[in-house]
Amino acid sequence: MGKLEEASRKRKKKKDIQNAVLAVIAVTGIVAFAAVAGNALQLLDYLPNEKYNLKYRAKNAAGRLVAKKYAVWVERGGKKYLRVTPAGRKVLAFEQAKVAFGNQKKKWDGRWRMVAFDIPERRRAIRSRLRAVMQEIGFVRLQDSVWVYPYDCEDFIALFKAELKIGKDVLYAIADTIEHDKGLRRQFNLPEV
Numbered sequence: 001m002g003k004l005e006e007a008s009r010k011r012k013k014k015k016d017i018q019n020a021v022l023a024v025i026a027v028t029g030i031v032a033f034a035a036v037a038g039n040a041l042q043l044l045d046y047l048p049n050e051k052y053n054l055k056y057r058a059k060n061a062a063g064r065l066v067a068k069k070y071a072v073w074v075e076r077g078g079k080k081y082l083r084v085t086p087a088g089r090k091v092l093a094f095e096q097a098k099v100a101f102g103n104q105k106k107k108w109d110g111r112w113r114m115v116a117f118d119i120p121e122r123r124r125a126i127r128s129r130l131r132a133v134m135q136e137i138g139f140v141r142l143q144d145s146v147w148v149y150p151y152d153c154e155d156f157i158a159l160f161k162a163e164l165k166i167g168k169d170v171l172y173a174i175a176d177t178i179e180h181d182k183g184l185r186r187q188f189n190l191p192e193v
Contacts, residue, residue, distance in 0.1 A: 021058060021061045021062055021071075021082075023092060069087050069088075070084065070085060071083060071084055071085060071088050072085055094163050097159055098133070098137065106150075106151040107151075108151065108188075108190050109152075111150075111175065111176055112148050112174070112175045112177075112184075113148070113150070113151065113152065113153055113154070113173070113174055114142070114146060114148050114149075114172070114174070114175055115134065115139065115146070115148075115170060115172055115173075116145055116146045116170070116173065117130060117169055117170040119166060119170075120169075123166075123169075126166060129164065130160075130164065130166070133160065137149075137153075137156070140184060140187055142184075148178070148184060150184075150188050150190060154172060
């Protein structure tokens, strides 16, 4: 495995752990992290074994969530509790929407959904995140800033635009035909005409 692939795998794993911790906190309200993390986060045991133990990884994930202002530490009765912030709830809602979008049963109606964007260079990080999420959920790049998907995704794109605050920089379009679309149809396993 190359260096880029290994780094990408590690980043994804950290994100998965953070999302698990955030989900546990959100589900249970305010959580006594030390007491609950060992039990509620047992699902993390199914991740591939590494040299770091579960407790250490969960504590690091909690620290990253606090640093990103997705959660805050609250002290009650001499115990530390972790509580989700509104920003954390927003991130969690988007992650849940992304998962729900990926799990939808999809039937092609013969139309293509296109997302075109023109995000200024000063917002390069947002542009990169947009591209990464588009690729993650299954869009195919047609041109540099034009991505194509065969199924209805308007609600998800609207949510994503709101989350990134890029409403005016991203356009959603529905096209009946795309010239020379045989390659696209093959990529999505759609019937060829």
